[in-house]
Every structure is written in structure tokens, then in C-alpha cells.
Amino acid sequence: MADQDPLPETVSVALTGSGGAGVVTAGQMLLESAAGAGYYGLMGRSSGPQIRGGESAAFLRLSPQPVANFGDVFDIMIAFDWMNVDRFAAEIPLDGHSLVLCDPDAGAVPEVIAKSGARLAEVPLKATTKDIPGGRINMVGLGTVAALIGVPEEILNETLTRILGRKGEGAVTAGLAAARAGLALAGSLEAPCRLAAAGGGGDAERWNVSGNEGIGLGAIRGGVRFVAAYPITPATDALEWLAPNLENVGGHLVQAEDELASVNMIIGASFGGVPSLTATSGPGLALMMESVGLAVAAEVPIVVVDVMRGGPSTGIPTKSEQSDLNVAVYGCHGDAPHVVTAANSVVDCLFTGQWSVHLAESLQCPVIVLSDQSLGQSRAVVDRPADLAFVGQRETAAAPAAEYRRYAVTASGVSPASVPGTPGGEFVADGLEHNPRGTPSSMAEDHLMQLEKRQRKVTGFDYGDHWAAIDGSGELAVITWGSSTGPAREACRRAAQRGLATRLVSIRLLAPAQGEKFAAAMAGVKRALVVEQTHSQQFYRYLRAHYDLPDDLQVCHHPGPLPIRPGEITERLINWS
């Protein structure tokens, strides 16, 4: 596999251990240290359902180049203990080139790891930790891995001092001592690969941001000042980021009693003129769909973020899947035109979040934003995202005429909205079909007129180039969306190294479908590979329903929690049959 890797200077590391071992903390410190040394990086996490004591893993990929997926095989795995490692061993592919660091005090190496063919090296993590007052095993392991891959010691120490400093001087002293001891353990080990020298970002600012934080920041940048939501994995950390930061800018987050209340609270706040958002995951979105239809009918802008996880039902709450596409696009009863967007990377959560607020406010309709666990709960070190011009701008009726008609039929389909407090603009927003004035009506003529108006405003809008990310112009297209974009893009690069030109089309605007733009993007394409992380090929079926596709078409798909890997896509592209 290594010979296909277009980023040979890239290093991937998996840290595993039981829930209390501090795996995620160590991973974050490694990411921050690498960032401090001028590297880009990506860190994901996987955990079991237990709150404490369950299994947990942090996945990192570090590089002098930007990173948007976890590659095919981990170069280094470090196990603080072997607790339940079999539950996520499939998520940590290893091969003969991988190095697994194991602690002799943790017992025998589990069969599932041993049979991978990876090189095993014993490091006495627990014994070393014992000799350090206040020392923790994760800091020892962090020191070992950092030294092994070439993160400079002084930068690791700076990071530890800054982060542990919040816990007091004792924590810093113990952490530094533990990391130093871990570093010494690395001396006798031979690393499978080390980080190439970082080019350094010069003075350019870099950010360390998670997808869930990115969505939150995009929302605030776009003008959202009211959020109501109910806790749900893996969306909760977006809400926990939003609660204090909304207050920072004079906004407000309400923890609602359930998702039915969440979506209706934001409908109420937005009816009051304040751009509003909720974030949830699949089960919550399913509960909200009736009221998404209400926002369609009453023409109230709202943004509903779905950080997808394995479904159906409770499914796999802590792990990723792209299987909410159907409910997001088709989940409303009645003819209910709305917008569905999808972030295609961790940092694109910011762009897509902000753009979605802009779309909701401009179109006075609900926008469902699809992210997923692998984007939302991953952190990326990236170049500072550009400032975007998208700010929610609702066309309002500031001084309504004597016979104000809230649902006036206009050429664009968008009617100036009056907000409560505006004299002369009084109207009743209604989920019942209505006439232009807003008065309930069951007449065929009113129904048709309002259906067409609501359809027109969504389909007639100019979404610009943002509807998709398109790379290359080869005759072999890779069509994908969301978190599958990162591995698909890397697969296209690998194919190019082998002389195969491809074209990546990653759709950011799932609804309404962009027929003409898609046709233009696909001009000259002879073959296409559809890539998605579902069992039932929801994205492929969606494409079939809305777009003209080449006859020679294949689908590369599997359900979560295993991520789509660049190698499996490359294989399909190179060995087309």
C-alpha cells in the first residue's frame, strides 16, 4: 500500500485504551504539538457506548500537506491497555509495515492485533508511569509517539505546559516528566516512518477546529442568534460549543425538552425575525420532520443540522454513517420543497454551515445540513478559513402597505416577510394551506399557486459554484458527497500518479437537484464511480432519480462504522471491470 501513497511524508497513528486512559487527551496534545511544529493534521475518535471504562481510540494523520482522511493503514498503533480492543480493531487497519507499541504489563497481545502481521514492540508504559509522581500513562505514551515520529521535544513541552497549565503547576510538572520518560523509551525503537520536515506555514495563521465547532462558528458568522436543541450523540459537542459562544455575541441557546420542542422553538424565534438553528442526529431529525414541513408551509427560515451516525433507530450512536440522506431529502410529508446541504470536510462544516444560514434566510425555508460523526467529532489543523460574505438576509416588509399580503405570489417566489412588532404587517403564519394573505384555504387554486411559489423560490435560486466541489477533467468521474469526499479525493490523486485522469464531483447541495450544472460538470465523462458510506446505496439511488448518469457506472459503498478508505476507491478506479 505504501507505494501508492502520494503523501509518503504522512504519518498515521492510532492510540487506544480504556475510557479513562486519556486516549483522546493524548491525541489532542499530539495534534496540537504537530500543529505547533508546522504540520497539518486530522484527528478522529471512536468510542464505545460506555461513559467510563469503555474502549476508546484516537486516530491521527499528520503531514506537511493538508490532510482530509485517515488513509488505508496505520503506521503506528500504541495501546495503553487492551481493554475491548477487538470492538474497534476493524477500524484500525494494520499491515506488515505497521508498528504496534504494546505494554508487557497489559497482558498478551490480542489475536486480532497479532494476526495483522504488524511489527510488535514492547514498551513498559505502566512500569515507567509508576515511577513518576502524579504521572499518567497517556503522557508517557504521548512522549514515546512524539519522539518516534519526529515531533520536536520543545514544542511538545510547550503544548503540555499550555494545556496542563489549566490544571495547575503540579499537573505540568508531572506531565512533562511523564512525557520525557516516554520519549526516552522511544530511543531503542525503529519507526516505520517519520514526519518529513514541515514546510512551515510562514506567518499564515492555522486553525485547529472540529467539524462540530465549524458548524457552530458558521452559524454565528451567518447571523444565527437563537438555538434550541436536545442533547444527542454525536451532535452534542456542537451545542456545547454554541451555548457559551452564542452568549458571547448576545445570542441564546435553550436546552429543550425534546426534539419536537427544539425545532418548534427555533421556528418561533425565526418567526420573530431572529435567524435560528438546531443540531441533532438521525433519531432527532426523524422526530423533527413534521415541523420541517411546517417551516416549509409557513415559510419560516430555519437551519437543522444533522450530525449523522449509524442507523436505523438508535443504531450506532458513536460512529459515522451517511445513511440519513433519504430522510433529509425525502422525509417530509406532502410536496415540501426545502434545501439539503452537506459538508465535505471538517473545515467545510464552517463554509456549509454559514452558507446554509444564508440560504435559509434568503429563501425563507428550512435548510437541513448533513454532517456526520467522522466530520463533526474530528479535529483538523487547517489554514485559517477565509472570511465568507454569506450573512442571513431575509427580505422583510419594513413598512407594509395597507393590504399587506405575507404570501404574495412573486416572480422569485420569495415574498417580503413582516416580523412581529411591525405595525400594519400583522398576519397569521399557518401550516394550513392559505391564500396570499395567509388566510386558510382549501381551494385548489390557492394550493397550486402556493405550491408553485414555494417550489419556484427554491429551484430558481442561483446557488453559484457552491453546489459541488469539482476537481479534474478526466473521463472517469468519481461522484460522492460528505465525508466520503476526503478519501475519494486522495484516491483520485493516487490514480493520477498511475497515469489515470479522473474527475471528482462532490455534491454539496443535495436538494434541490442541480440538473444543468451536474450535466455540465459531467460533460465528456464515459465512466463513473459512485462512492458513499451506506448499505442500501442511498446516494446512488438519489443520483439515479435526479440526474443523467453514464451507462458504465459502478458503486463503491459500505455501511459505517468502517470509513471509506482511499485504497478501496483507488482499487476500483485502477482495476475497472
Added chain:
Amino acid sequence: MDTTAAAEPLTAKDYKSDYKPVWCPGCGDFGVLSAVTKALSALGLRREEVAIISGIGCSSRLPAYTSAYGFHGVHGRALAVAAGLKLARPELTVLVAGGDGDGFSIGGNHFMHACRRNVDLTYLVMDNQVYGMTKGQASPTTAPEWEGSKLTPHGTGINPFVPLAVALAAGANFIARGFSGDPNGLAKLIVDAVRHPGLSFVHILSPCTTYRPEQKDWKALVGDAGVEPTTDPGRAGKRLMSDDGFRVGVLYYGNRPPYAEPPAARSSLEAIEQAFAV
């Protein structure tokens, strides 16, 4: 803003729309509409300062029959819409209107949590112990032995919901019972409810002449509670659990502070973004 009519007080009639109600002749909800418009007039509020939020059912049609801002949403979620509106726009006067099915059955969870949350809203529930809009099924407040519906031919067999006691236990800050047959008395209760901070709950006996014609007798059964409103939840609880369901008046004044309004901005977008810098 509006300078032309600022000094001119609006009459009850000014708060009525020109849209003809779908209600049956003799429906109690006519009296409630009348009381709401009288109360708004008495409060001296301008139309644009008022929003009336509702769910689904006969009584939830009320917003369209007024000339204030209104929102007629989905079944059971009116309190959530209203809370969002009030928190986003604290200067508005927000009333919530609905029926016993909307508020206590499909919306029961929101009723409980709206009382707990204590956002400054006035919740008017028109209780006729029946689902009228779907043509006469048992509601949460229907007596267990009522056999008037084909859906429950042997009666529901389950105890009716006790709205006032639930509201008290859940933390409502103002609890009153009114009668649609006395629009003037009801209007006074609504005025009190709007003026009282926090979640004010007004339970309104509002007969359904079509599916519960026997409720015409309520007029004779209704009477003044004849007690001073208490601020003691213990006394109020005893009163609410033991009265005959027809005592009208303010039964409980709470003194809990309403849900806190959002604080003023204390930072900036730039400062938030700086936290992401490596």
C-alpha cells in the same frame, strides 16, 4: 414608528379579523375570542405588539380570528413555538391558545416543561373534554365512562388528566380557571394572567355544543371560587385537587422569577475565532 394612531386606544372589536370562524353555532370558543379581544383592549396593547400562537384543533383556530400577529402551527407544539418567539423577542406579549387534546395529550410534555421553564407566556386552554375537529373522540380530560365515541365504545376507562394540579406541580406561576360563558370575567382573568410574570395558565371551560351537548348545563354548575388567590403551593394544591372542577377565578399566584432573558453580548466574533488559532 407608528405615530398616527398612537394615542387612540383600540377597542375589543379592533382586535377581531374579518375572517369568519369555522366554529359551530353556540361553541364556547366564541366567548373566549371575545374575552381575548376585550383583554387586549384593556391592556392597551397595539396589534403589532401581540402574537397569538396555537396548535391544531377547533380552539387553535383562534389566532386567525384576531388582528394581531399569529402562528397556527402543528398539533401540540404551540408552547414550544411561543417560547422560542418570546425568548427571541422579549418585548412582545405572547399568548398561546389551544384545546385539551392539543395541550394535554399530544402536547403534554411541552405543557409540563413550559410550566417548569416559566417563560413569560399566557397559556389559554379551551377545555371541552372532546376532540371536536376530528368529530367527537375522547380527550385526556374526558370522564372514563363517557361512551359517546365509536373509538372508545366502552369509555376510556382511564382517569382524566387534572390540568390545574399538573400545572401547579410542574411549576406554573399563575393558575386560574375561567368560563367561556362569562367573557367579561374571563377577560379580567386574562388581563391578570398577562400581567403576571412567568408562565400563566388559564384553564377555560368551553363547551362543545355539537359532541358534548350536555355541557350546556355547565352554565348552572359554574361558580366563583370564592377564595383569595394563594401564593402557597400547598394550599393551592389542596384547593385544586378537591374542588369540583367548576370553581372560577385566580387560584394560585406564584412568585418564581421567570426564565432569564439572554444576557447582552460580552465578546466579539473576532475573539471567538481567535480561540481556534494554533
